[in-house]
Amino acid sequence: MxxxxxxxxxxxxxxxxxxxxxxxxxxxxxxxxxxxxxxxxxxxxxxxxxxxxxxxxxxxxxxxxxxxxxxxxxxxxxxxxxxxxxxxxxxxxxxxxxxxxxxxxxxxxxxxxxxxxxxxxxxxxxYTAGTAAYASVRAVGPQPGETVVVAGAAGGVGSIAVQLARRTGAKVIGIAGPANHAWLSAHGVTQVAYGNQLVLDRPDVFIDVFGNGYVDLAISLGVPPERINTVIDFAAAAKYGTRADGNRAAGTPQALAELAALVDQGELExxxxxxxxxxxxxxxxxxxxxxxxxxxxxxxx
Known part of the structure; x- marks a missing residue:
């Protein structure tokens, strides 16, 4: 037993x-x-x-x-x-x-x-958090020099997504509580506290792993729908025509092995x-x- x-x-x-x-x-x-x-x-x-x-x-x-x-x-x-x-x-x-x-x-x-x-x-x-982050970054295709915003940047998915986005050469802004700002800073991520989103300049890419209206915020900031990905607010994704890629889009053993290799090499925390x-x-x-x-x-x- x-x-x-x-x-x-x-x-x-x-x-x-x-x-x-x-x-x-x-x-x-x-x-x-x-x-x-x-x-x-x-x-x-x-x-x-x-x-x-x-x-x-x-x-x-x-x-x-x-x-x-x-x-x-x-x-x-x-x-x-x-x-x-x-x-x-x-x-x-x-x-x-x-x-x-x-x-x-x-x-x-x-x-x-x-x-x-x-x-x-x-x-x-x-697996679940890692491949959701992997799918999110892949879906919106950040390019070197672009600005990516990640809402929920210190949670299970968000903490991985900010690091994968940084690996593309993009500037990454993480929306998270103040208690997590030191960790974000140590990983090269610019911090914005919840409730201060309106200070954001227009980003090129927006990744939402938290919900609570962040897709609406991304649209209001002028981010094109095809460069917004949410893993949680599927109603907003349908409303605006944004991406909604998550585990079902990237939940493969190949992606899991790639993420594990990054951890093993000290390139992903x-x-x-x-x-x-x-x-x-x-x-x-x-x-x-x-x-x-x-x-x-x-x-x-």
Whole structure:
């Protein structure tokens, strides 16, 4: 037996339970991974609350939860030649997933090798936030010398997006709370506090990972719709015809491996806001719901 996070109905954090389940087994083309870290993401909350049934339906109850994971390969299924038992890996499951558990079974095509210099917490929290940031920057194509604004610049997605945008040679302005301004400055990002957006000159590109009217702000600043990307305000994206690229646009093992390599080489920092043991999953999501953390929240089975 092993422990896993389950929920048996849509709802808030109160529906999350730590349960004993049968230890899974790897089938053909799969690996069984002993999980060392798994991410807590807003996507998990949206699925659990029933807000994404048309995109990521919960097919049956009880349902597992969690997309991102990292750990050690414990066994391999028939036909797997890419990894051996004992390999350190990171990967992803299709939502709603079941990564918030002691063990996870994943198709080998959704797993990549963990580079030696990538900490477990970072590896376990890289997929969802990292590929959303990757897609956002790619969607709007910043060029050297252009100005990029990132709203929500210190959160899980935003903290990665500002760094990827800086790598294009663009000037990056990050909208974030004052507590995060020192971190942004250290990463070459100009800081603007929430509530002071009107001091912005017209930027060339706008990336919204926070919602709350930032797409409207970008339009009011004169940013062309095709150079605005949001990963959260889909109503505004439809209204104005902006981009809305996220995980579904760049959630590939190739992108994940590229991001992991950047971390390994010291060229990308993924801040970890907090870690929780698996049995404190409700506390982890309560912190996430405050929407003011700097970086990722991680569960450690």
């Amino acid at each position: 092993s422990k896993a996070i389950n929920f048996s109905r849509h709802g808030g954090i109160e529906v999350l339970e730590v349960v004993e389940v049968a230890k899974p087994e790897a089938g053909p083309g799969e690996v069984l991974v002993a999980v060392r870290a798994a991410a807590v993401n807003p996507l998990d909350s949206s699925i659990r609350e029933g807000l994404m049934q048309s995109i990521y339906p919960v097919a049956a109850y009880p349902s597992g939860q969690g997309v991102d994971f990292a750990g050690v390969v414990e066994s391999i299924g028939v036909g797997v030649v890419e990894f051996e038992v004992g390999a350190e890996v990171l990967g992803f499951l299709l939502p709603p997933g079941a990564a918030q558990a002691e063990y996870v079974v994943a198709p080998v095509a959704q797993v990549v090798a963990k580079p030696a210099n990538v900490p477990w917490e970072v590896a376990g929290g890289l 993924v801040p970890i806001a907090a870690t929780f043991p698996l049995d404190q999953v409700q506390d982890a999501f309560a912190l996430l719901d405050q929407r003011h953390t700097h970086g990722k929240i991680i569960l450690r089975p």
